[in-house]
Amino acid sequence: MPALTRIKGWRSAAPERMYSTWFRSIFGHMTAGSDRSVLLIGGSGVFGSRLAEALIRDDVATVTIAGRSRAALDRVAGRLGCDAVVLDVTGDDLSGRLRELSPWLVIDAAGPFQAYSGDEPYRLARAALSVGAHYFDLSDDAAFTAGIGVLDDAAKEAGLAVISGVSSVPALSSAAVRAMSDDIERIDLIESMILPGNRAPRGRSVMAAILSQAGQPLPGTPEHGWVGSERVRIETGDGHHLTRLASPIGAPDLVLMPERFGAREVRFRAGLELATMHRGLELVAGAVRIGLIRSALPLLRVLHPAARLLERLGTDVGAMRVTLRGVTRSGNAVERVWTLTAAAGDGPHVPAIPGRVLVNRLSQGETPPGARACLDDVSLTECERAAPERAL
Structure with a gap:
């Protein structure tokens, strides 16, 4: 078995922030020298690095980031002050490699989970179970997250938690729905929207x-991804608003929330801030829809660099909105809306918030064993408190 390559980071001199104090007061405190270690796959990526940063500040376990790019890992590990390993989860003997690292918890923040197909989409989760480790992921793919229950028996037998969708969806969106539906007798509509x-x-x-x-066809609906759009207005709560285009996309909510x-x-809707980019994506989606091209994925090689070139345009303000319409037990028709706005480029911290809450819960033994989608494991209050220092 080839040896894992380790990259040693250095400890940042940044001061502790108030939110670390809050988490310690709620969940207790463990030193980083404890035997609990988190192996964070994709820890050098956009969302994974934000989650790693939060976990390191909370100090409930040691954090090791993992991925395939030595240079990217080196940069992030140096900035955060953690260890890193070069690890390809598609390689041979994945269980053996995890056994060498002996993690308490494995988190997959890499994705894209839409690409986790074939005979064994849950290869990493199974490998984590085989070495006695808990497993979380930040999946936003409906099929992947809904199917994680196939590991339920194995997880319960091992006394381990295997939880998928520990991210903006379905963890945060479902927490918002639960918070708004305590007195609801019938839910007619749940609509979630993410507009970065x-x-x-x-x-x-x-x-x-x-x-x-x-x-592509979207599960549970007659719609197709990014085909058609509407202009939406989101109130930000400070007397301002955002007006963006939004189109249907797939998300675990479409499959899990009806039941x-x-x-x-x-x-479920999402949108790109620049109308030219959004309309261009609509055109590509339309071409796929009518069969002119089989998939838009091969365009990634061109469109990703193009999107990078346009990053200076637009704003750093994004929003997430969850709308619930229904009838209360007293017979009143209601519409309730929960909105989160992110300024100063802090939107990428949002998908990391449920993971931060859930790792702290797991460290306190408050997360039952079993394999499931993250629909009931974090509360909206916990998630809102998890980022008080950000522009959220």
């Missing part, structure tokens, strides 16, 4: 996930 600012960094995996859905919440209809 153009200056927010977009990694290659994020772009791949976007293109893989373009023109979990008894919702009659579930929609």
